[in-house]
Amino acid sequence: MKKKLSMLLAVGLLVSGITACGVKSEGSQANANEIKIGINYELSGGVASYGQSSVDGIMLAIDEINAAGGIDGKKLVPVKYDNKSEPAEAVILANKLISQDKVLAILGPATSGSFKSEVSVAEKKKVPVISGSATADDVTVDKTGKKDYAFRICYTDSFQGTAMANFASQNLSAKKAVIVKDSSSDYAKGLAENFIKTFKDAGGTIVGEEAYVAKDKDFNAILTKIKDLDFDVIYLPGYYEEAGLIIKQARALGIDKPILGADGFDSPDLTSLAGAGALSKVYFTNHYSSLDKDPTVIKFIDDFKKKYNKEPNAFHALGYDLAKFLADGIKRSKSLDSEALKEALASTTDFTGVTGSFSIDENHNPVKAIVIVGLENGVQATAVRSGK
Known part of the structure; x- marks a missing residue:
């Protein structure tokens, strides 16, 4: 009887252990150290x-x-x-x-x-x-x-786009903006959508929209279209790989208006691509600044x-x-x-x-x-x- 009871207890403990393990997520860890x-x-x-x-x-x-x-x-x-x-x-x-x-x-x-x-x-x-x-x-x-x-x-991107539109209107007194976005990127499209809505709500006008595709290298065609427009700022939501080249080529064409972007600008490669001299009157939304005291x-x-x-x-x-x-x-x-x-x-x-x-x-x-x-x-x- 005792032997039978011991076996039943052992089986019960085993089943209990299996059940306990079964309710754990795959991320549970056994090593306590x-x-x-x-x-x-x-x-x-x-x-x-x-x-x-x-x-x-x-x-x-x-x-x-x-x-x-x-x-x-x-x-x-x-x-x-x-x-x-x-x-x-x-x-x-x-x-x-x-x-x-x-x-x-x-x-x-x-x-x-x-x-x-x-x-x-x-x-x-x-x-x-x-x-x-x-x-x-x-x-x-x-x-x-x-x-x-x-x-x-x-x-979120919607917060970024909204914040930059408000900055353009309130801090830069911008009334007219041009959008240059990566049409292959949900990131860029989401940022542009929220910037446009907020900028218009503040009384601003979007006077032109141009698009490129990730990995493009030559942006002179779209920048030439922009050059003769009447605008105060360019909003360029995208990643540093293309943004650096766009900024460099824009400045080379004589476009000296402020260029606005998002956290995708934040890379040391932006400077190597654009050149330090081209990166003036450039603003971007970010998570942190080394200027913070x-x-x-x-x-x-x-x-x-x-x-x-x-x-x-x-x-x-x-x-x-x-x-x-x-x-x-x-x-x-x-x-x-x-x-x-x-x-x-x-x-x-x-x-x-x-x-x-x-x-x-x-x-x-x-x-x-x-x-x-x-x-x-x-x-x-x-x-x-x-x-x-």
Whole structure:
């Protein structure tokens, strides 16, 4: 009887253990001494500058966290892969990170297209994924509803477009604008749409719209059309690869009006493509400025320079905040389970980072301010912060 009872108890415990394991998300971790974090970024390919900068910031933050004892004594272990700036590759790596590497969460990708591709994996596997720079409006909420496991710490494209239109009207006294956008990019189209609406609502007029396609090199045809128009500003939503060349060619044609852009301008490659001399009266919405005198920003800049021997840009700052945001969520979740982490991230309030303080709203977006950076001879000369 005792033997039979012992066997029944053993079977019961086994079934109980299987059931307990069965309710855990794939991101649950068994090793109590470390916390594996996936890093799925564009380290090569067309937008490698964003991915490389983001990962530099992430690694600085992870090094600091681990040097301070980790999270409740557990060290963060980054598992890093290059998605080659390809959305399809980002999906493959997300599956690998979750199913094979057993990460608790994934940081990245940097761009909206690749991040949105990864979100489908996150929703299925029930593992949080977080981007520092995926700004498309439909990243965390689309026509099918809210994505429970997708988060970001950057503002949306609609906010960027609106903020820049207000800046053009109020700070530059612009009444007439020309739009030059990448017709192959949802990022550019979303920014342009919101800029146009807000600019018109403020009494402005769009006097011309021109389009190009990613990877184009010669923009003289569309710039020649623009040159003879009567306008106050050019709004150029797009990435640095084309923006740098457009600005260079515009200035060479004698177009000296202010050129306005978005966070896609923020790359050291913008200067190498356009030339410092062409980058005056250039303004773009951004997440951070090195001109900020906040002690948190000053310390970050000093620490970054010590580690990498270069000035940090906004993507470095976003990567840094991204890792710190995740660490804060893990600490508050008091668990190495992805489901508990998701709930902790969603309840974040008053997180203080290099790119500003924020709380996460009901759609997993941060409520935060935006910075509008002004360049003169390729150097940041002004930074205007716009409210939340």
